[in-house]
Amino acid sequence: MQNKDNKAAAAHSWSRYWADGKGVTCYTGAQGFSLEKIWKSFFASLPKGAHILDLATGNGAVAHLACQYSDTENKNFHVTGVDYAAIRTQPRAGLVFHPQTSIETLPFDAQSFDAVISQYGFEYAAIEAATAEAGRVLKAGGAMRLLIHAQNGAVVTDAQTRLARLRAALLDNGLLSDIKTMAALEVKKGPQKARRLNHYKKLAQHCDQVLPDVGAHLQGADGGDSALKLTRFLLTLWAHRDDYVPDDVLAKAIEVETEAASYVMRLEAMNHAAQSQKDMDKLVQGFKAVGVVCEKPVLIGSEGKGSQPVLAWCVDGKRTVGRE
Numbered sequence: 001m002q003n004k005d006n007k008a009a010a011a012h013s014w015s016r017y018w019a020d021g022k023g024v025t026c027y028t029g030a031q032g033f034s035l036e037k038i039w040k041s042f043f044a045s046l047p048k049g050a051h052i053l054d055l056a057t058g059n060g061a062v063a064h065l066a067c068q069y070s071d072t073e074n075k076n077f078h079v080t081g082v083d084y085a086a087i088r089t090q091p092r093a094g095l096v097f098h099p100q101t102s103i104e105t106l107p108f109d110a111q112s113f114d115a116v117i118s119q120y121g122f123e124y125a126a127i128e129a130a131t132a133e134a135g136r137v138l139k140a141g142g143a144m145r146l147l148i149h150a151q152n153g154a155v156v157t158d159a160q161t162r163l164a165r166l167r168a169a170l171l172d173n174g175l176l177s178d179i180k181t182m183a184a185l186e187v188k189k190g191p192q193k194a195r196r197l198n199h200y201k202k203l204a205q206h207c208d209q210v211l212p213d214v215g216a217h218l219q220g221a222d223g224g225d226s227a228l229k230l231t232r233f234l235l236t237l238w239a240h241r242d243d244y245v246p247d248d249v250l251a252k253a254i255e256v257e258t259e260a261a262s263y264v265m266r267l268e269a270m271n272h273a274a275q276s277q278k279d280m281d282k283l284v285q286g287f288k289a290v291g292v293v294c295e296k297p298v299l300i301g302s303e304g305k306g307s308q309p310v311l312a313w314c315v316d317g318k319r320t321v322g323r324e
């Protein structure tokens with residue numbers, strides 16, 4: 001379980017991710033499978049005027065989808081999205097967001113939602129507490145659908161590849177740290193100039209040694225790949241450093257370092273969040289204990305598609321009617 005500081009750091013890292021207002025979910029790789037369909041079939045099963053809670057909503061990809069569906073099908077849904085990160089998205093009628101809100105401690109009355117949903121979010125939280133809260137806020141007879149990262153699924157495999165690329169191109173070879181240190185040495189003034197120059201020379205030599213392999217480490221990266229973007233940015237910055245004042249070069253190198261650390265944290269969290277069959281059995285038991293009866297979780301993404309990789313677990317549940 002995350003301690004308080006780790007949790008705050010993770011929330012901060014997600015806030016950075018959503019800060020540019022992107023609405024898409026974390027995984028946008030080619031997959032030939034529509035998550036939209038999965039959600040629309042669920043929304044179709046809900047009554048008119050349903051109150052829907054989207055847990056770990058991010059910038060509200062699924063919350064917005066629910067509103068679109070509601071508009072098209074005249075469902076008059078009331079959608080609420082909760083995330084512990086800062087949420088950056090367009091307001092719309094029928095949609096309310098609660099940023100900086102943990103799904104382990106929801107600020108809602110018991111039995112206030114007809115449906116609880118989550119897409120690649122629920123599993124990042126402390127599962128026991130989040131399960132109890134989901135059960136608490138669901139109305140008797142209310143429905144639940146969770147899409148959950150699957151161990152060895154396409155989303156997680158893609159994240160592992162991206163993480164390995166970043167580590168190989170920028171981190172493990174010391175390139176980012178060397179450039180940042182050289183930038184700091186260019187800023188420094190005062191005594192011990194010879195020592196600084198010696199240190200600088202050694203770092204520059206090391207960079208010259210590792211640079212020829214960087215291209216190979218980035219092979220297979222698409223244009224949006226963070227490892228590719230950060231490496232390109234850093235190397236261009238360094239090549240043109242004479243065009244900037246040294247303080248700015250250092251500030252930008254530190255920014256790359258912060259962004260890289262944030263990216264590593266998110267992708268590691270995704271790996272950690274991915275659930276096995278055994279985890280899912282435990283999850284179903286946990287929901288049962290709080291009055292939510294789940295169907296057997298199914299792996300989605302691969303149905304009838306031969307070698308198509310699985311994407312996620314889909315868990316459907318219903319809050320039992322005869323509750324206290």
Ligand SMILES: C[S@@+](CC[C@H](N)C(=O)[O-])C[C@H]1O[C@@H](n2cnc3c(N)ncnc32)[C@H](O)[C@@H]1O
Nearest residue numbers: 014025056057058083084085102103119124125
């Ligand atoms: C992979 S993103 C998915 C976001 C969104 N559901 C989507 O499909 O685009 C995971 C989200 O879970 C949120 N999250 C992780 N742990 C959380 C917690 N304990 N409470 C609330 N939000 C959490 C993160 O801030 C992040 O926005």
